[in-house]
Amino acid sequence: MNNHALLTDLYEFSMANGYLATLPDDRWAVFDVFFRTVPDDGSFVIAAGLAQVVDQLKDLHFTAADLAYLQSLGLYQPDFLDYLAHFHFTGTVSAMPEGTPVFAREPLLTVCAPLIQCQLIETWLLNILNHQSLIATKARRIVAAAAGRPVMEFGARRAQGPDAATYGARAAVIGGCASTSNVLAGQLFQLPVAGTMAHAWVQSFNDELTAFRSWAKVYPDSASLLVDTYDVLKSGIPNAITVFKELQAAGHQPVGIRIDSGDIAQLATAARQLLDQAGFPNAKITASNSLDEGVISSLLEQGAPLDNFGVGDKLITSGSAPVLSGVYKMAALTENGRWQPKIKLSNSRSKITLPGKKQTYRLFHPHSKTAFADVITLADEELTAPLTVTNVDPLSTFSQLTLTDFVAQPLQVPVVSKDAQPVETDVLAIQERTQKQLAQLPAATKRLVNPDAYPVYLSPKLAALQQELMKEHQQ
Amino acid sequence: MNNHALLTDLYEFSMANGYLATLPDDRWAVFDVFFRTVPDDGSFVIAAGLAQVVDQLKDLHFTAADLAYLQSLGLYQPDFLDYLAHFHFTGTVSAMPEGTPVFAREPLLTVCAPLIQCQLIETWLLNILNHQSLIATKARRIVAAAAGRPVMEFGARRAQGPDAATYGARAAVIGGCASTSNVLAGQLFQLPVAGTMAHAWVQSFNDELTAFRSWAKVYPDSASLLVDTYDVLKSGIPNAITVFKELQAAGHQPVGIRIDSGDIAQLATAARQLLDQAGFPNAKITASNSLDEGVISSLLEQGAPLDNFGVGDKLITSGSAPVLSGVYKMAALTENGRWQPKIKLSNSRSKITLPGKKQTYRLFHPHSKTAFADVITLADEELTAPLTVTNVDPLSTFSQLTLTDFVAQPLQVPVVSKDAQPVETDVLAIQERTQKQLAQLPAATKRLVNPDAYPVYLSPKLAALQQELMKEHQQ
Structure with missing residues (x-):
């Protein structure tokens, strides 16, 4: 400071x-x-x-x-x-x-x-x-809506300036968030930091499967895959399952997937079924698109099988207020x-x-x-x-x-x-x-x-x- | 930075x-x-x-x-x-x-x-x-609504952290604001700085007239008086006029008044009449309570005789968006x-x-x-x-x-x-x-x-x- x-x-x-x-x-x-x-x-x-x-x-x-x-x-x-x-x-x-x-x-x-x-x-x-x-007040609301599921603070890029991102992450954890994506906040305040990959990772390889395999090679024990760069159900989940099987065969435990667009409830329900059928009932599903306490409550009310939430601008700016x-x-x-x-x-x-x-x-x-x-x-x-x-x-x-x-x-x-x-x-x-x-x-x-x-x-x-x-x- | x-x-x-x-x-x-x-x-x-x-x-x-x-x-x-x-x-x-x-x-x-x-x-x-x-985008809107009247950025205390106040003030001036109250932004970016007194000044003296007189003694050539600590029309404006006359008699030009609460349109209209009748047609009236482009447009549409606007949290946080x-x-x-x-x-x-x-x-x-x-x-x-x-x-x-x-x-x-x-x-x-x-x-x-x-x-x-x-x- x-x-x-x-x-x-x-x-x-x-x-x-x-x-x-x-x-x-x-x-x-x-x-x-x-x-x-x-x-x-x-x-x-x-x-x-x-x-x-x-x-x-x-x-x-x-x-x-x-x-x-x-x-x-x-x-x-x-x-x-x-x-x-x-x-x-x-x-x-x-x-x-x-x-x-x-x-x-x-x-x-x-x-x-x-x-x-x-x-x-x-x-x-x-x-x-x-x-x-x-x-902190907004984080308390969002964490309450998540009803025990971890909420990750992901808003740095939309915060109102550098301090808003960093002290905002601190306040979000005070209000109950499990972690932040902001490394500076992690360093300054010893907060847990979290995050997986962006769409750019997937775009940087010739195809999604190669992108996922490359990620799993580097992070075999913390592989959480972003499945919505092209098509969640037709390519994202099947490719993730292929890589999860390879990880499992090599003795690693896959972490899960993240969905960042589309109808989260519908996609998560279908993804859960596919993951369960493939033998990955413990693979977590993280949602992260324009979430706040209202959307999270509504998704959970609808029975969406979500395990974690990544919350961005609506938390870090207290968007609705x-x-x-x-x-x-x-x-x-x-x-x-x-x-x-x-x-x-x-x-x-x-x-x-x-x-x-x-x-x-x-x-x-x-x-x-x-x-x-x-x-x-x-x-x-x-x-x-x-x-x-x-x-x-x-x-x-x-x-x-x-x-x-x-x-x-x-x-x-x-x-x-x-x-x-x-x-x-x-x-x-x-x-x-x-x-x-x-x-x-x-x-x-x-x-x-x-x-x-x-x-x-x-x-x-x-x-x-x-x-x-x-x-x-x-x- | x-x-x-x-x-x-x-x-x-x-x-x-x-x-x-x-x-x-x-x-x-x-x-x-x-x-x-x-x-x-x-x-x-x-x-x-x-x-x-x-x-x-x-x-x-x-x-x-x-x-x-x-x-x-x-x-x-x-x-x-x-x-x-x-x-x-x-x-x-x-x-x-x-x-x-x-x-x-x-x-x-x-x-x-x-x-x-x-x-x-x-x-x-x-x-x-x-x-x-x-x-900058929000400032452009607010400045457009003010239709040529200067808009001062007053939001530091409600900004989302120190950087939001300081870089926000910079952006507000890029968008058209005439000045900021934030001295750090003034120093860092050579922005015009502005501001008068708070209610605490008036409360610190035994009565409002003494408070105004003391202010005029220290700032005889830049005296802008906050008139709503007790009652705008019954005490604030009459006391301001008394002090303006004393300033005038001593060869100084009074600047004007600021209204920070109540019905701005009604109070400004009545204040304008009293100031004009007292011989101060050039005394400016500044408004500064919960303003944004919508409120400013509406006040001006109603014919409120306002000369300057001090805009706080709704500008510095882009409150509506x-x-x-x-x-x-x-x-x-x-x-x-x-x-x-x-x-x-x-x-x-x-x-x-x-x-x-x-x-x-x-x-x-x-x-x-x-x-x-x-x-x-x-x-x-x-x-x-x-x-x-x-x-x-x-x-x-x-x-x-x-x-x-x-x-x-x-x-x-x-x-x-x-x-x-x-x-x-x-x-x-x-x-x-x-x-x-x-x-x-x-x-x-x-x-x-x-x-x-x-x-x-x-x-x-x-x-x-x-x-x-x-x-x-x-x-």
Whole structure:
């Protein structure tokens, strides 16, 4: 990861320069990252990108070339450029670990730092979290649709730039993918890499059988053959079977075939029969043409005998919903050294922000392994029963609830501070965490189509503080 | 741009290793980059990304760490790893310059190189061209909708990773955007940068008027004020007018206001009236909430008095169509030192590839400044009238046409070879080229909704060669 100090909207620099000129008391602020809607009408997002955020924050600095460029814009004062020359992050960050399912309005990451620093890190921080969480969320959906069959991430060539391919592959594995085709992502993040051959291999030989035989000679123990260059059933499968028999006779175990075009369900069914009849019931069938969670669900519903899925552009761009609209909003600010909670009003009730420094808890009934709700509280608030909480969604019918008996699991942990917990960087360990966290959610919340809304509540103190600040501003 | 040698699908390495083991004669191949469909049902794509492709190709190499990683996969032979250790690109590349409008099936870039090299550069080459061309194409649409009003690219925080933000900003300017908010893109590509303040600025002061006054003090000659933190018409505009009067009294020219929420048309109309009445008819109104070409067209149709647009996630992700499905297909291969044209068949007639090394021409009637068709030919074919051409679309009603009098402008130029033309790297010069090239297309082809299909033909020799190879494979 490069130093992305300049991957910042111009207005962040302009505001920072303005703060330095007009608010010399070095105010501190608290900013929350959260989102209001979930892509694909899902009910939650899988948090991802934290390892990169923390890594980058530690190294964030402005080079001489950066400063020269900023100076060339003619907008900023010398003392601001001098401030940037000595910039390093001195605040704290707490966040939900990667792999956590996060619901709308919940602060997935919170920064507490001098106001200028808060402002200067906004753009790249949102960029990383929005991107990786988007792809992890999409991967979770696609992996759920595959119902236990391995999903391989194949999208590098259609990703939105090199980073999108590489960090996207990382996020896809966090969301549950078994492997990626992207070798750079494999190298950087120790991800399993996968892939077989392209049509060009078959075209490079005089005929398909020679192409398959040549492949089997080089990869006798990992031969997976692409059977749709000419005609799947008339040539691809028969040629593959010929080569599989030769491999078997030589003591090798053929891996399987891949179908990348045509009607996958029909071709896979016919291919399965031919492979079974030829004595290869263990040869796997991989499908890989324009797949997403909808197509995979539909193919499996139809009974298509598929063993693996290679998913390309619809995963790596989250094609049906390519944006996670995470925002970064001020929740508190010091004034003469004292913290003041802050709110951003809006004509739309649901867009009004949650003031103050906060924590989010996942609630379980005692002895239950399935969570029943989340509650957002002020950071220093103790949760003791009975607790009357207010639904974060102002349109909710059952807007209040009194909780009498519950176990509360805090979701944010300190990641940059003196008491920071080490951030997990092993992507397969994060993937395992995702699975464990998902197992704690109600099945209805995880449904891909029309999921049940999972309730998120505000604690009594947080709800009261929000009300109070709204009234103050309406006067 | 980093060295992206490992930003490559695993199967490219596996095929390259296989070629080396089974085709020791070092065959050469020709591969074309083209696409079959245009995002957003448009009629053409704006080519972008070539400067990065050429730049990277020159530097492409595998480091010791790369080789160690590949070796650790346990798939490849020592002589292949040795080949990679000495890898550098020795082939040639021709391409349409950035900013060229490209139609479906036209080779926008062609590689001629040893087969192994062709294979090893596929993934990152497609990644770069697909991404940047996608965003340039979307930008062209949004800029066309804005009908002469400047469009600023504001999407960094919602882009799909750091590169998507930065190279996306470059592509957006190629497509016609006036500026970007992304300072890194500004620095790397000398793009104009723009931006004012966020809501956090207003929240950081005790009241909105103080916030605006403080801003005006720091930026007296570039004060553009965000007026929707609390209430646009009740507080934002009146406070802005107070500050504009103070600026005017001090001899400064206020720039304008920005509206980022609510009903933009209604608010802008009311804001315009208030600003005019207060004596600021030159104060600009900028809109910036969830805009794309559809919303902008609709706002302008309604008569909203808007002067500038700030466009975020729907531009930087091409939100309504986030994938350009560019492919990279073999068109020719040497056999015993002689070139053989190659074809990839498909059940779908329109997916059958165009064999041989090719060139594409844009055709004009003599003395006309507007092109009437493109024709794809074999590279060494001379275009002389009369010329009977065949529509590339097999479903076209008027499948053949005889051209008697035309001027033909070649679209591909050599960019990596002994006779290579220097690739333009000045993004504003590329933007100008885009505008000139667009001016040559019929208005009906540029329409945003339901554009007229622009005809693309095959030359007689290319059409005959395709027929011949189809028959050969069907035997």
